[in-house]
Amino acid sequence: MDYQQILDTIYEEMSYRDVRGKVASYIPELAKVDHRKFGMHIYNGEKQHFCFGDSKEKFSIQSISKVFTLSMAMRIMGESLWDRVSVEPSGDPFNSLTQLEYESGIPRNPFINAGALVICDILVDQLEDPKKELLEFVRNITGDENIDYDRSVASSEKSTGYRNVALVNYIKALGNIKCDVEDIVDFYFHQCSLAMSCKQLAQAFMIYANRGRLLESDEKILKPKSVKRINALMQTCGFYDEAGEFSFQVGLPGKSGVGGGIVAIHPEQYSVAVWSPILNKKGNSELGMKALERLTTLTGLSVF
Numbered sequence: 001m002d003y004q005q006i007l008d009t010i011y012e013e014m015s016y017r018d019v020r021g022k023v024a025s026y027i028p029e030l031a032k033v034d035h036r037k038f039g040m041h042i043y044n045g046e047k048q049h050f051c052f053g054d055s056k057e058k059f060s061i062q063s064i065s066k067v068f069t070l071s072m073a074m075r076i077m078g079e080s081l082w083d084r085v086s087v088e089p090s091g092d093p094f095n096s097l098t099q100l101e102y103e104s105g106i107p108r109n110p111f112i113n114a115g116a117l118v119i120c121d122i123l124v125d126q127l128e129d130p131k132k133e134l135l136e137f138v139r140n141i142t143g144d145e146n147i148d149y150d151r152s153v154a155s156s157e158k159s160t161g162y163r164n165v166a167l168v169n170y171i172k173a174l175g176n177i178k179c180d181v182e183d184i185v186d187f188y189f190h191q192c193s194l195a196m197s198c199k200q201l202a203q204a205f206m207i208y209a210n211r212g213r214l215l216e217s218d219e220k221i222l223k224p225k226s227v228k229r230i231n232a233l234m235q236t237c238g239f240y241d242e243a244g245e246f247s248f249q250v251g252l253p254g255k256s257g258v259g260g261g262i263v264a265i266h267p268e269q270y271s272v273a274v275w276s277p278i279l280n281k282k283g284n285s286e287l288g289m290k291a292l293e294r295l296t297t298l299t300g301l302s303v304f
């Protein structure tokens with residue numbers, strides 16, 4: 001498979017695209033990002049790299065970080081995690097409060113904000129220094145020490161993140177949050193502010209395409225069973241109320257963020273990350289989704 005030729009074709013095709021959405025602006029710092037940025041990176045099972053455009057430039061990974069924190073929580077809690085968060089697609093926007101009321105504070109899945117905040121509660125409760133340990137985890141699976149939080153993005157979200165504060169308070173009132181609200185949202189805003197490039201994301205996500213092991217050293221990071229569960233959740237819940245559409249168009253497990261990044265994996269084959277900050281109405285990268293649709297169409301391969 002000539003991945004570089006396929007990426008070159010996608011880049012060429014996309015340069016003529018009319019992209020209409022807007023960059024996320026509810027986090028003020030994200031509104032400053034140049035909307036023309038566009039990059040893509042594939043890392044395959046033969047340790048080969050293929051890329052185009054701004055694939056080495058760091059951006060705010062936002063909700064993509066929910067896959068990392070879920071992975072850490074699964075290592076700590078095992079199957080008992082599922083008493084605190086469910087595994088069903090929500091069909092609602094990522095920051096919705098409505099289902100919590102009639103589902104007694106058990107979020108639908110770990111990739112909507114409500115679920116990710118319960119995961120944060122677990123990590124804040126169980127780890128001595130969750131921010132430090134998350135960085136260590138991400139640096140290790142990426143094989144790159146040069147990854148950090150973007151503190152200006154974290155404090156920008158803190159200044160406007162009323163909904164997330166409301167979500168934690170509400171879940172706490174329903175008995176599914178143990179720690180201080182302040183500590184949980186501080187950790188959450190930091191995880192969302194992680195700055196990574198497409199290349200780094202493709203490297204980090206290789207563990208989900210490689211049965212939980214680092215490709216470079218074969219170190220075991222996650223049990224195959226955990227990877228099966230995480231990939232199933234990415235497939236069914238990775239794109240909020242657009243998870244069905246992503247599955248339909250692209251056919252790979254993946255995760256998006258409002259910074260305009262999307263990561264997807266083809267088990268045993270490759271991991272791929274794409275970045276274009278303009279979002280569609282559901283909060284997913286418009287060009288990113290199109291580029292991934294072209295990737296699975298041009299390769300003729302998806303998980304289906």
Ligand SMILES: NC(=O)CC[C@H](N)C(=O)O
Pocket residue numbers: 061062063064094095113157164192256257258259283
């Ligand atoms: N979908 C996203 O990327 C949302 C993440 C963002 N930090 C929020 O909580 O609103």
